[in-house]
Amino acid sequence: MSNIETLENISFQVRRDILRMVHKVNSGHPGGSLGCVEFFVSLYFNFMETRVPFEMNGKNEDIFFLSNGHISPVFYSVLARKGYFPVEELNTFRLIDSRLQGHPTTHEGLPGIRVASGSLGQGLSVAIGAAQAKKLNNDPNTVFVLLGDGELQEGQNWEALMYAAAKGVDNLIATVDLNGKQIDGTTDDVLHMGDIAQKFKAFGWEVISLKEGNSIKLIIESLSSAKLKLGKHKPIVILMETEMGNGVDFMMHTHAWHGKAPNDEQLQNALAQNEETLGDY
Numbered sequence: 001m002s003n004i005e006t007l008e009n010i011s012f013q014v015r016r017d018i019l020r021m022v023h024k025v026n027s028g029h030p031g032g033s034l035g036c037v038e039f040f041v042s043l044y045f046n047f048m049e050t051r052v053p054f055e056m057n058g059k060n061e062d063i064f065f066l067s068n069g070h071i072s073p074v075f076y077s078v079l080a081r082k083g084y085f086p087v088e089e090l091n092t093f094r095l096i097d098s099r100l101q102g103h104p105t106t107h108e109g110l111p112g113i114r115v116a117s118g119s120l121g122q123g124l125s126v127a128i129g130a131a132q133a134k135k136l137n138n139d140p141n142t143v144f145v146l147l148g149d150g151e152l153q154e155g156q157n158w159e160a161l162m163y164a165a166a167k168g169v170d171n172l173i174a175t176v177d178l179n180g181k182q183i184d185g186t187t188d189d190v191l192h193m194g195d196i197a198q199k200f201k202a203f204g205w206e207v208i209s210l211k212e213g214n215s216i217k218l219i220i221e222s223l224s225s226a227k228l229k230l231g232k233h234k235p236i237v238i239l240m241e242t243e244m245g246n247g248v249d250f251m252m253h254t255h256a257w258h259g260k261a262p263n264d265e266q267l268q269n270a271l272a273q274n275e276e277t278l279g280d281y
Contacts, residue, residue, distance in 0.1 A: 003046065004216055004217055006045075007038075007041050007042060007045055007046060007216045008216060009277040009278075010041050010045055010081060010277065010278065011037045011038055011041045011216070011247075012247075012274045012275050012276070012277050013077075013081065013274075013276065013277045013278040013279075013280075014037050014040070014041060014074060014077045014078060014081065015034055015037055015247045015248070015270075015274045016271055016274050016276060016280060017073070017076075017077035017080075017081075017090055017280075017281070018030055018033045018034060018037070018073040018074055018077060019248070019262060019267055019270050019271060019274075020090075020267070020271075020280065020281075021073050021076070021077070021090055021093040021094075022073060022093075022261040022262070023261050023262050023263075023264075023267045024091070024093065025093060025094045025095065025261070026261045027094050027102065027261060028072075028073055028093070028094060028102060028259070028261060029070045029071055029072075029073065029102075029258060029259045030073065030245070030248075030251065030257055030260070030261065030262070031179075031181070031244040031245045031251060031255070031256075031257035031258045031259070031260075032068065032070065032071040032148065032177065032179065032244055032258065033071040033072075033073040033074035034074070034244070034245050034246050034247055034248060034251060035177065035179050035213075035214070035242040035243055035244045035245060035246050036071055036074050036146065036177055036242060037074055037214075037246065037247065038213070038214050038215065038216045038219055038246075039146070039175065039177070039213065039219055039240065039242075040074050040075065040078040041078060041216065042216050042219040042220050042223065043064065043144065043223070044064075044078050044079075044082050045078075045082065046220055047220065047223050047224075048062040048064065048142075048144065049061055049062045049141060050062055050063075050082075052082065052083045052084055052111075053084075053111065054084055054111035054112055056114060058114065058130070058141075059137060059139055060139055060140075060141060061141055062141045062142045062143070062144065063114060063130060063141070063143055063144070064143075064144040064145070064146075065114065065115055065117070065123045065126055065127045065130070065143070065144070065145045065146075066104060066117050066123065066145075066146055067117055067120070067121070067122065067123020067124060067126075067127075067145055067146060067147045067148070067151060068117070068120060068123070068146065068147060068148035068151050068177065069103040069104050069116070069117030069118050069119075069120075069123075070102070070103060070259070071148075072100070072101070072102060072103060072104050073093065075104065075112075076090060076093065076100050076104075077090060079110075079111070079112035079113075080281075081278065082112075084111040084112040085099075085110065085111050085112070087279075087281045088281045089281075090281050091281055103116070103117060103118035104116060104117050104118075105118070114130075120148070120150075120151045120154055121151055121154025121155070121156045121157055122156060123145050123146075123147060124145055124147060124156075124157055124160040124161070124164075124174060125156060125159075125160045125163075126145075127143050127144075127145035127172060127174065128160055128163060128164050128167075128169055128172060128235075130143045131143040131169050131171050131172040132167070132169060134171055135171060140171075141171075142171055142172070142173060142227070142230065143171060143172045143173070144172075144173050144174075144175070145172070145173075145174050145175070146174075146175050146176075146177060147174065147175070147176050147177070148176070148177050148179075148182070149176055149177060149178045149179065149180065149182075149187050149193075149196070150181075150182030150183075150187050150190065152176065152193055152196065153187075153190070153191045153193065158203070161200065161203040161205065161235075162203055162204075164205070164235040165203055165204030165205060165234065165235060166204070168233040168234070169235045170230055170231050170232055170233050170234055170235060170236075171230055171231070172235050172236065173223070173226045173227070173230070173236050173237075173238065174235065174236065174237045174238070175237070175238040175240050176196070176237060176238070176239050176240060177213070177240055177242055178196070178213070178239055178240060178241045178242065179241075179242045179243065179244040181244045181254075181255035181258065182255065182258065183255070183258045183259055184255075185255055186255065196239060197209060197239055200237050200239070204234065204235075205234065205235050205236065205237050206229050206232075206234045206235070206236045206237070207236075207237055207239060208222050208225055208226055208229075208236065208237070208238045208239070209238075209239050210222045210238055210239065210240040210241065211241050212241070213240035213241045213242040214242055214243055214246045219240070222238050222240070223238070226238055244257065244258070245257050247273065247274055248269075248270040248273055248274075249273065250266070250269070250270075251270070
């Protein structure tokens with residue numbers, strides 16, 4: 001089996017995890033989570049240099065921050081499947097006293113989570129700070145961060161973009177999930193942001209465009225291209241075009257599943273489209 005096939009099989013299982021987690025509590029955000037499955041699987045199982053067991057300081061390893069924290073189901077699934085905590089713990093998603101809350105938190109000490117990300121628009125700033133800390137510590141590893149496109153409507157992102165370029169933060173790879181949808185509709189309808197690539201370039205960032213952001217092969221190629229551009233005094237962003245709800249036909253091409261859980265019949269339909277590969281919890 002090729003490496004791509006292995007990653008695709010893991011992706012099938014992660015989609016099953018997401019669907020079952022949000023269905024059980026009738027709560028959560030399946031749409032964006034499903035749209036970013038291939039990115040998370042590629043990042044954690046193919047690309048980042050990470051350590052298990054987890055160390056909060058992340059010294060001498062690559063670290064990742066999730067800014068659009070509502071897509072926590074995909075993050076939790078990948079962390080569990082990577083071995084940061086037991087897969088069975090996914091069964092506690094969004095329950096009272098669980099470490100797996102709807103938005104990632106740190107007070108319960110969940111391995112793999114370095115920052116709470118319930119409030120949108122802050123993850124890029126945190127990642128920039130972490131990247132600068134790595135430089136101060138002579139740590140050669142890389143900081144990764146994922147943002148949502150609707151999240152770019154938050155003003156703090158643009159202060160962070162300006163700061164990163166001005167300070168030459170070049171050990172950071174940011175990725176924006178461009179699915180064109182948010183909870184109230186399309187991003188164009190809610191608050192049109194114009195040409196996002198040109199905006200990043202105008203702020204002094206190196207831009208990589210990924211048109212097929214649900215292709216594991218192309219995700220890995222884009223991450224590899226980004227890594228070659230590190231250390232050249234410019235921050236790097238991958239603009240990754242994805243399909244919200246990817247892998248479940250009735251969840252795709254609509255914003256309706258941004259924050260809605262499937263019912264029993266819909267769950268079985270969705271699971272049937274994603275074969276079990278690693279074993280459900």
